[in-house]
Structures are given as structure tokens and as C-alpha cells.
Amino acid sequence: MKQQILLLMILGTLLSCSNDDHQPQTATIDMRINHFQNTGIALGPVLTLMVQEETEIGTENWTKFYSTIEGFNYQPGTIYNLSVKTEPINNPPADGSSMKYTLLEIKSTQEVDNETPxxxxxxxxxxxxxxxxxxxxxxxxxxxxxxxxxxxxxxxxxxxxxxxxxxxxxxxxxxxxxxxx
Incomplete structure (x- = not known):
């Protein structure tokens, strides 16, 4: 009986340790980048991209984006529609993002007139x-x-x-x- 309980405890521990159901997975998302950067405070003052993701695209809601997108070269004055891969970062730094963003595709660009406030x-x-x-x-x-x-x-x-x-x-x-x- 003790051996069966011990075996069940070991199996339970092993199964709970190997269960990745709570881990975020790699995903592909659509992202829009606005034509200007804004300011924000991370460890210190920074310039941030202004982004919309997924269902927010096309709305008036823009969010300050404190990460970088690997492979993306932002130029002011252009709105970008992107396809981006997101991957969880194991053990991210305390002051860093828990996600890695990688450019998959620039779907479209739109130049914005310099007179646009x-x-x-x-x-x-x-x-x-x-x-x-x-x-x-x-x-x-x-x-x-x-x-x-x-x-x-x-x-x-x-x-x-x-x-x-x-x-x-x-x-x-x-x-x-x-x-x-």
C-alpha cells in the first residue's frame, strides 16, 4: 500500500512538472505601427512605437510598445501593417518583456502626409x-x-x-x- 501511494505521488509530481498547459505558446499576430513614436518610462525615458494588435486594428486605441520587433526597421511618417511572430521568453529579465517579437512580413505600408497632426x-x-x-x-x-x-x-x-x-x-x-x- 505504501509503495502504491509513493508511486502515485511520484507520478503526480512528474505529470505536474511536465504539464505545459499554462505556458504561453508561439503565435502569429497582426500588428499595426503608427506613423510617429511617443514617449514612455521604462528604466528611464524612452521612445516607444505606437501599436494596435489584432482586434484593436482600425480603432482609435493605440498602445505604447516597449519591446522591439526583431527584423523591423521603423521609419517615421509611415503606418505599417505587419505579421509578427510572438514567442515566450523563459526567465525574462525583471525589466524586460516576457515575449520576443519577430517580423514575419510587412503586409502593407501607408505614407502619412507631413501635415497630419x-x-x-x-x-x-x-x-x-x-x-x-x-x-x-x-x-x-x-x-x-x-x-x-x-x-x-x-x-x-x-x-x-x-x-x-x-x-x-x-x-x-x-x-x-x-x-x-
């Missing part, structure tokens, strides 16, 4: 994303033409915890502030 978070919870080391830039990457709003922008960044700007694209590495929100 878009919003970027310039300050979130006191974290300022505007750098002034070499002119006004978004995280030392994208040049900002503050237009006739330079004083208002400086004042907002100094006195508010949340600042959002509406922009138009001048080029792939320069944007023009048209309104502060």
Missing part, C-alpha cells in the same frame, strides 16, 4: 522628455521646432507634471510643435 507626451509625472543639450530635441533624437510656442513650452515644462504637444512632421528627424495641450 499627432500628439506626443512631453512630460509625464514630472519626467521631462525634452532635452536641450544641442537645441530642443525629443530625448536627444528628434529635433523640435517650437514654432511661436517656445516660451509657453518652457513655462509648461517648468510648472506642470503632465505636458502633451500636438505636432506636424517636418522631416524624419524633425517635428514642429503646433499646440500645447
Amino acid at each position: 499627432f500628439e506626443i507626451d512631453l512630460k509625464i509625472n514630472g519626467e521631462n522628455f525634452i532635452t536641450t543639450d544641442n537645441g530642443l530635441k525629443l530625448l536627444n533624437k528628434t529635433n523640435i521646432d517650437c514654432n511661436n510656442l517656445c516660451n509657453e513650452l518652457e513655462n509648461s515644462l517648468q510648472n506642470q507634471d503632465f505636458v502633451t504637444g500636438t505636432f506636424k512632421r517636418i522631416s524624419n528627424d524633425e517635428i514642429k510643435l503646433i499646440e500645447l495641450n
Whole structure:
């Protein structure tokens, strides 16, 4: 009797250890990438892709995407429709994604007119994303033409915890502030 109980306990342990039903599996998803990046806070301030996945595609809902897509070379001013493979990462770093994203196919691209306005978070919870080391830039990457709003922008960044700007694209590495929100 003791041997049967011991055998059942061992079998139960082995079966529970080998059961992968709770592990996420590799999948292929559709993803849309917006024509501009936004700011976000990971370990520090970062630029994030704005994405829609699966049933969100075509809606007004865009999500900040803090991962990278292996094999994808994002260019501002273009909306991308992608097919992406997702794979779970075993033991991901505490500050990293639990999924790996790999580009399978660029299904379509759509160039967006430079006059199309878009919003970027310039300050979130006191974290300022505007750098002034070499002119006004978004995280030392994208040049900002503050237009006739330079004083208002400086004042907002100094006195508010949340600042959002509406922009138009001048080029792939320069944007023009048209309104502060």
C-alpha cells in the first residue's frame, strides 16, 4: 500500500512538472505601427512605437510598445501593417518583456502626409522628455521646432507634471510643435 501511494505521488509530481498547459505558446499576430513614436518610462525615458494588435486594428486605441520587433526597421511618417511572430521568453529579465517579437512580413505600408497632426507626451509625472543639450530635441533624437510656442513650452515644462504637444512632421528627424495641450 505504501509503495502504491509513493508511486502515485511520484507520478503526480512528474505529470505536474511536465504539464505545459499554462505556458504561453508561439503565435502569429497582426500588428499595426503608427506613423510617429511617443514617449514612455521604462528604466528611464524612452521612445516607444505606437501599436494596435489584432482586434484593436482600425480603432482609435493605440498602445505604447516597449519591446522591439526583431527584423523591423521603423521609419517615421509611415503606418505599417505587419505579421509578427510572438514567442515566450523563459526567465525574462525583471525589466524586460516576457515575449520576443519577430517580423514575419510587412503586409502593407501607408505614407502619412507631413501635415497630419499627432500628439506626443512631453512630460509625464514630472519626467521631462525634452532635452536641450544641442537645441530642443525629443530625448536627444528628434529635433523640435517650437514654432511661436517656445516660451509657453518652457513655462509648461517648468510648472506642470503632465505636458502633451500636438505636432506636424517636418522631416524624419524633425517635428514642429503646433499646440500645447
